[in-house]
Amino acid sequence: MTEIGRRRFCGTMTAIGAMTAVPGAIAAGIQDDEPRDGYPAIVGKQQTYFTKYTDTFPDLARAHGLGYTEIVAANPGIDPWVPGTNTRIILPTAHIVPESAREGIVLNLADQRLYFFEPDGTSVRSAPLGVGSDGWNTPTGSTTIIRKARNPSWYVPKSIRLEQPELPRVVRPGPHNPLGKHALYLGWQAYLIHGTNKPFGIGRRVSHGCVRLYPEDIAWFYDNLPVGTPVAVVDQEVKLARRNGQVFLEVHPSQSQADEIEQTGRFTPSTPAELEYKVLDAAGSRHEAIHWQTVKQAARERRGIPVPVLSG
Numbered sequence: 017m018t019e020i021g022r023r024r025f026c027g028t029m030t031a032i033g034a035m036t037a038v039p040g041a042i043a044a045g046i047q048d049d050e051p052r053d054g055y056p057a058i059v060g061k062q063q064t065y066f067t068k069y070t071d072t073f074p075d076l077a078r079a080h081g082l083g084y085t086e087i088v089a090a091n092p093g094i095d096p097w098v099p100g101t102n103t104r105i106i107l108p109t110a111h112i113v114p115e116s117a118r119e120g121i122v123l124n125l126a127d128q129r130l131y132f133f134e135p136d137g138t139s140v141r142s143a144p145l146g147v148g149s150d151g152w153n154t155p156t157g158s159t160t161i162i163r164k165a166r167n168p169s170w171y172v173p174k175s176i177r178l179e180q181p182e183l184p185r186v187v188r189p190g191p192h193n194p195l196g197k198h199a200l201y202l203g204w205q206a207y208l209i210h211g212t213n214k215p216f217g218i219g220r221r222v223s224h225g226c227v228r229l230y231p232e233d234i235a236w237f238y239d240n241l242p243v244g245t246p247v248a249v250v251d252q253e254v255k256l257a258r259r260n261g262q263v264f265l266e267v268h269p270s271q272s273q274a275d276e277i278e279q280t281g282r283f284t285p286s287t288p289a290e291l292e293y294k295v296l297d298a299a300g301s302r303h304e305a306i307h308w309q310t311v312k313q314a315a316r317e318r319r320g321i322p323v324p325v326l327s328g
Contacts, residue, residue: 054137055118057257058264058322063107067099074216078230080107083128083144083219085274088281090319096281108320111142112255112266120246121237123147123209123227125154126253126268127320128219130209130229132237143237146217146228153271154227154249159203161245164238168199173206196231198238202247209247210234221274254288254315256298257322263298263306264322267291267314285316295325302326 065076073096077087088096090108099105113131116122122131125147132141147154167189177183187193196211209227211234212218218230229237255266269276273283295311296303305326314323 055113055133055140056138057259058110058112059131059140059142060110062110062321065105065107067101067103067105069101071099072097073099076105076107077144077219078215080109081143081233082108083146084216085128085219085221085269085277086144086320087219088277089269090321092282092317092319106319106321110322112257112264112322113140114250114252114255116248116250117246120160120248121241123154123247123249124255125156125249125251125271127255127266128221128274130227130233130237132241143229143233144219146212146220146222155204155207156249156251157204158249159207159247161200161209161241161243161247162203163201163243164241165199165201166238167197168195168210169193170195194228196228196234198234200234200238200241209237220278221271253318254291254294256294258298261302261326262324263295263302263326265295265298265311265314265325266320266322267318268320269318273318283318287315291315299326 063080065080067076073087073091074084076082077084084096086108087105090106091099094103094105111127111129111131114122114124118133120133122133123129123145124131128145128147130143130145132143134141169189170187170193172183172185172187177185189197191213194213195208196213199208199210201208207226209229211231212228215230217228228234251271253268253270255268257264257266267288269283270286270288273286276283291311295306299306305328307325307327310323310325314325
């Protein structure tokens with residue numbers, strides 16, 4: 017945050033208490049892209065869906081390229097296992113691209129998604145992830161894909177065998193192999209991006225640190241990501257994008273809040289660090305148009321949906 021931005025922040029925040037929501041003041045929907053360095057700032061489009069009696073959130077998530085936590089967070093108060101008939105569901109299928117070098121793949125632990133910057137220089141492909149659980153957190157940082165394997169064997173680490181002594185030293189390819197049918201090995205020892213034999217774990221913090229994808233997604237990435245592809249792992253609860261003169265804010269549950277959602281369907285509210293500074297920087301010269309009530313609501317709800325935050 018620049019010193020100018022901090023002065024803007026201090027001056028602007030004095031007026032927040034007096035602001036009230038202005039119906040119709042916030043632009044609805046997401047307009048056509050304004051590419052940044054050739055790649056879009058936001059990928060996909062948000063959708064709505066009306067449920068059938070047999071629908072569950074895990075089924076809807078897989079059918080629409082989503083993970084479990086993100087569809088639950090987008091639809092608070094709705095039973096993920098029995099949503100009922102003709103219930104309106106938000107499908108959070110629009111995603112702000114994380115802040116990172118725009119090459120190879122970026123894994124964002126907060127929204128539990130992978131972003132692949134395709135070689136054409138204009139397309140970003142995204143897919144949901146399963147990531148490491150508490151105590152087995154997926155690390156952040158930069159690495160590369162160092163090798164690939166089809167129908168991999170799983171050599172069970174000693175740390176996992178101490179926790180689950182019933183496991184064999186090696187799990188051969190087959191339906192009981194948690195790596196699924198494809199594996200991308202990273203430069204970090206013992207960390208992989210792989211498939212799964214338990215697709216319901218996608219969009220959850222349930223792994224021992226590795227990153228898992230739906231079988232159909234890992235098959236595509238296996239075929240299209242060469243050895244040497246850069247991999248960046250970040251943890252960004254707050255994402256911002258500028259498009260068509262508007263600023264969009266997307267706030268996700270933190271990793272600890274994702275655990276709460278998994279256990280209870282709800283989470284303890286908290287304000288993301290330096291949220292106001294980040295919004296001011298994104299707004300730039302239009303900082304006076306920021307609708308702070310909308311910002312505060314997005315931060316409180318953390319629904320993982322891109323929300324326009326400039327009035328007018």
